[in-house]
Every structure is written in C-alpha cells, then in structure tokens.
Amino acid sequence: MDPLFFKLVRVVNLTARPFHERVGREHQLTLNEWRAMAVLGAQPGLNATQVADQTGLDKMAVSRALAGLKRHKRVQRHGDPTDQRSSRLYLTAAGKALHETVGALGRQREAELFAGVDADELARMSATLDTLIRAVERVSDGAAPDRDDQTV
Structure with a gap:
C-alpha cells in the first residue's frame, strides 16, 4: 500500500496532467499561470507573496507565472497604497475572460472526477x-x- 502522502501527490499529478493537452496548449497557459489566475480571479488585489501563499507554490514559481501572465496581458499590477514596495495584482479583461473559460472547463473536469x-x-x-x-x-x-x- 502506498503512503498517504504519495497518494496525495499522485492524485494532484494525475488530475493536472490533462491540463496541458486540454487547456494549456490551446490558450498558451502553464499550469502555474492558471493557478495564479484562479487565485486572482477569486481574490483580486493580492500581492505576489499572497498568491504564493494561496497556491502553495514557491515565490520563484509564482514570479515566473505572473511574468507569463503579464507578457500575455492577462494580469496587471497596481501600486499598493499601503506599501510602496509592493503591488497589487488584478486580472485584465482578457485575463477575466480566460479565467471564465478555463474555470468552466475545470468545473466540468471536477464534475467528471467526482461523479462516482x-x-x-x-x-x-x-x-x-x-x-x-x-x-x-x-x-x-x-x-x-x-x-x-x-x-x-
């Protein structure tokens, strides 16, 4: 019998694997970019550290994901009025549209996985x-x- 931790990792990997084939390639979106978008879609205005905390990704992975999202004009930064060293992150109109499209596919996948x-x-x-x-x-x-x- 596999250890519980290994089972958790395996479930994550098996459920994430189809992302690239179904969504990532079509929308030029990495899994970590999607994870950051999902957090920002639910909680607009977070800073990069908060996105890392919410996704469980390390700060460098979040930084790369945010750079990709910014390059594709899916996320924008606004200065943080409470901390000049930080910026708040928001999905652009294109980011919101993609968030809705990919979110619908994710909800469909979730329904398939949990049907039984x-x-x-x-x-x-x-x-x-x-x-x-x-x-x-x-x-x-x-x-x-x-x-x-x-x-x-």
Whole structure:
C-alpha cells in the first residue's frame, strides 16, 4: 500500500496532467499561470507573496507565472497604497475572460472526477483537506499542529 502522502501527490499529478493537452496548449497557459489566475480571479488585489501563499507554490514559481501572465496581458499590477514596495495584482479583461473559460472547463473536469463520489464523502474529504492545509501551514511556520486539528 502506498503512503498517504504519495497518494496525495499522485492524485494532484494525475488530475493536472490533462491540463496541458486540454487547456494549456490551446490558450498558451502553464499550469502555474492558471493557478495564479484562479487565485486572482477569486481574490483580486493580492500581492505576489499572497498568491504564493494561496497556491502553495514557491515565490520563484509564482514570479515566473505572473511574468507569463503579464507578457500575455492577462494580469496587471497596481501600486499598493499601503506599501510602496509592493503591488497589487488584478486580472485584465482578457485575463477575466480566460479565467471564465478555463474555470468552466475545470468545473466540468471536477464534475467528471467526482461523479462516482457521494456528497457526504466529498464533504468529509473537503474538511480533511482543509485540516491538512492548516496543519501544513502551521508546520511551515514552525509551529506544531494542534491535537484538536488532527481529527476530522
């Protein structure tokens, strides 16, 4: 039996693999660019560090993704009025249109993947993943996970 961590990585890789064939090539979009777009579509006005935090990608991967999005005029930067060293990121009109197109394809793929999973099991899985995300964030910050957060 494979370790749980390996299973998580495998699920991510297997679900992400078709992205390039179905979406990436057609729209000249990398998976990391899509991840950044998805975050900015849901939370406009984040800075690059916040995009990295929300995607779980390292800062260099986010920087490359944002550079690609900017090159294709899918994202724009505005100065941050609270911090002159930082800028806030927003999808352009072209970025918003692509976000909607790719998002619809993603929702379709999600429906296909979860078609055989009942609603209660999906709810438990979502709660478990939320718990894992919180635990990973705490461990990454140097804090040990709380015992209460280890149960779902």
